[in-house]
Amino acid sequence: MNKLLPVQIKRLLKVLPFNLFVWFLLMLYLSPVFFMMVTAMMPTAQLGDKNAPLYPARIKQYEYEGKEYQIYNVPLDGETKPMVLVVPGRESSQLLDPEHPENGLIEWQGRWRDLVGVYEFHFTWENFTVLFRSLPFLQMLRNTFFLTLVGELGVLASSILVAYGFSRFRLPGGNLLFYVLIATILIPDKVTFIPKFFIYVSLLHWRGTVYPVLLHLFFGNAVYIFLLRQNFKSIPVELEEAAMLDGAGPLRRLFMVVLPQSWPVVITVSLLHFFYTWNETRLSSLYLGTDPNLMPISFGVQNYQSLIRIDNVIEASTIVVLIVPLIVLFLAQKYFMQGLVITGTETAK
Amino acid sequence: MQSASIFRSKVLARERISFETRHKDRMGLIFISPWLIGLLLFNLAPILISLILSFTDFHLLTPEQAQFTGISNYTAILRDMDAGKTFWQTIRLGLMVVPLQIIASVFFAGLLNDQRLLMKNTMRTLFFLPSIIPAFSAALMWQGYVNPATGWLNRILLNPLGLGWLNHFSSRGASESLFILSSLWTIGPSILIMLGAMQGIQPEIYEAARMDGAEALTRFFKITLPLITSAVFFILILNLTAVLGGAILLDRGNTFRFTFSSYDSYVNAVLFRLFNLGYASSLAWVFFVFAMTVVLILFVTSKHWVYYPDREA
Structure with a gap:
């Protein structure tokens, strides 16, 4: 152990500069996220205040004759002193020295709005309680979980079957159908969206139902099919041949041989879909937005954010x-985080 | 001699792959049938309908009065200043965003794949994190972040460097550069794909290069980059499609009012404010043809610069 330790430390020192660089980059990359977390805890008074510190803070309070007043840094007789602002005025204000309150109020000439406050660390959960009071989170969460569950089941089952079909069977037209699959990824959404919108809303009257949001998922998703297929391709066929000799049909081989080897990509695809459903707002704004019993959390919160224009509540939401x-x-x-394989070869061990 | 053996192994491989398929074309069709039905219902039929709609004056509120108007929608687009403006805006932003996204994802993946990196999984997850923030929330967050008076961009980064003047409310490119900057927050999946490609490179190749005295940078440009071109191409196509309004690998819920493409917002405005389905369809079709042309050109040129490991096997 004694012999090992210096070696480890040496190795650590060798990789330290590189890691410091990556951490620095990460801090920079995530700084808006930190900004969000800090802002979510800020009292509303701090928001427009450009003199306020970066952390959640408020101007120091001072109690005088039963009332709370704020303390500012005031230039007095050539030096800057923290003073209590008791009676603010446009051109002159009345101040109190917090160290010698017995001296009483002092008249001060100058604009109090140009003064910089004396700040103290102060955070609040108020922004979150406001949210929970104004939005039906439990209901919205239930709706989102429902959409996620049904959508995941549909899109995973269909995409896995289709991907297996593309990876293991000779299809009529050779690779043509696979190229068509890729082409569907590239179709701009707007060109198919207009007729679908018309059919769902005007012909089928599906506004206020979950069908327009969920139905298409049961027919597979081209991106997921592509990712799954590339991964299935990288699984050696020999394993399946062995299973086939034992009399296993294609479905059985898919579930007993291929899927157990493909957990990372299946998990990746289900996560991609999970994040998508969790954040989805386009379809839900069109078809579910009107009904509070169906509204998912993504759209509910987004709607709220576009109405309320207060930064700290927005970041809290x-x-x-x-x-x-x-x-x-x-x-x-x-x-x-294993990385997504798209080339479909047997990867090196 | 060598080519003969390659030929033989190719034949063997082909026989192996089709180990049971000869008579079972139908089985494959059964497996992909959900997608085939979906293709018909959710892609081909709507595309055709919107093509037909684009030659009519179909209005959502008065569908029974719809009439064929020939190519008048398309000639109207040629005169439509808004359509032209938003079209170019979308393309211009795409030209700036997509290369940036590709360079950044290759760079980040390179860092995250480096042997020297400690806590690999956690670091990768943290770099992925911004990609799961809802698009609208992210936009609001960035707005607060770049606010010249109270945002962190000026107070932490620019002001200490004396560069505060770069970022103004009034500066013309401010909102555009904000948009371009925030596009770096969507590259999580691209990083993962690059990582996947980089992990597929055999370590022996690097070992050999190191023996020959190749520096880290040389190794990156001479080995890593050429070997991951298929991933670069995939990312190029996917990010381009996302900019042009196609499928997004990790969709974070853009709204109709707030889309990353100004052309999309224009189409949505025609659709939801004017309810003019005919004109909206022709706008969509113009873009569809444009996007498909671009992608086709890319696919054709890809032969010359993309390396596919699976085609070589």
């Missing part, structure tokens, strides 16, 4: 929406 995906992301990181 972002945190609330993010909590569940964040937990999922960190729980699944072992599988998710």
Whole structure:
């Protein structure tokens, strides 16, 4: 152990500069996220105040004759002193020396609005309680969980079947159908969206139902099919041949041989879909937005954010929406962060 | 001699892959049938309908009065200043955003794949994190972040460097550069794909290069980059499609009012404010043809610069 330690430290020192660089980059990259977290805890009075510190803070309070007043840094006789602003006025104000309150109020000539306050650290959960009072979070969460569950089941089952079909069977037209699959990824959404909107709303009267949001998922998703297919391709066929000799049909081979080898990509695809459903707002704004019993959390919060224009409440609501995906992301990181393989070859061990 | 053995192994491989398929074309069709039905219902039929709609004056509120108007929608687009403006805006932003996203994701993936990196999984997850923030929330967050008076961009980064003047409310490119900057927050999946490609490179190749005295930078440009071109191409196509309004690998819920493409917002405005389905369809079709042309050109040129490991096997 004694012999090992210096070696380890040496190795650590060798990789330290590189890691420091990556951490620095990460801090820069995530700084808007830190900004969000800090802002979510800020009292509203701090928001427009450009002199306020970066952390959640408020101007120091001082109690005088039973009332709370704020303390400012005031230039007096050539030096800057913290003073209590008791009677603010346009051109002159009345101040109190917090160290010698017995001296009484002092008249001060100058604009108090140009003064910089004396700040103290002060954070608040108020922004979150405002949110929970004004939005039906439980109901919205239930709606989102329902959409996620049904959508995941549909899109995973269909995409896995289709991907298996593309990876193991000779299809009529050779690779043509696979090229068509890729082409569907590239179709701009707007060109198919207009007729669908008309059919769902005017012909089928599906506004206020979950069908327009969920139905298409049961027919597979081209991106997911592509990712799954590339991964299935990288699994050696020999394993399946062995199973086939034992009399296993294609479905059985898919479930007993291929899927157990493909957990990382299946988890990745289900996570991609989970994050998508959690944040989805386009379809839900069109088809579910009118009904509070169907409204998912993504659209509910977004709607709220566009109405309320107060930064700290907005950032608090972002945190609330993010909590569940964040937990999922960190729980699944072992599988998710293996990297997505798109080339479909047998990868080196 | 060598080519003969390659030929033989190719034949063997082909036989192996089709180990049971000869008579079972139908089985494959059964497996992909959900997608085939979906293709018909959710892609082909709507595309055709919108093509037909684009030659009519179909209005959502008065569908029974719809009439064929020939190509008048398309000639109207040629005179439509808003359509032209938003079209170019979308393309201009795409030209700036997509290369930036590709360079950044290759760079980040390179860092995250480096042997020297400690706590690999956690670091990768943290770099992925911004990609799961809802698009609208992210936009609001960035607005607060770049606010010249109270945002952190000026107070932490620019002002200490004496560069505060770069970022103004009034500066013309401010909102555009904000948009471009925040596009770096969507590259999580791209990083993962690059990582996947980089992990597929055999370490022996690097070992050999190191023996020959190749520096880290040389190794990156001579080995890593050429070997991951298929991933670069995939990302190029996917990010381009996302900019042009196609499928997004990790959709974070853009709204109709707030889309990353100004052309999309224009189409949505025609659709939801004017309810003019005919004109909106022709706008969409113009863009569809444009996007498909771009992608086709890319696919054709890709032969010359993209390396596919699976085609070589």
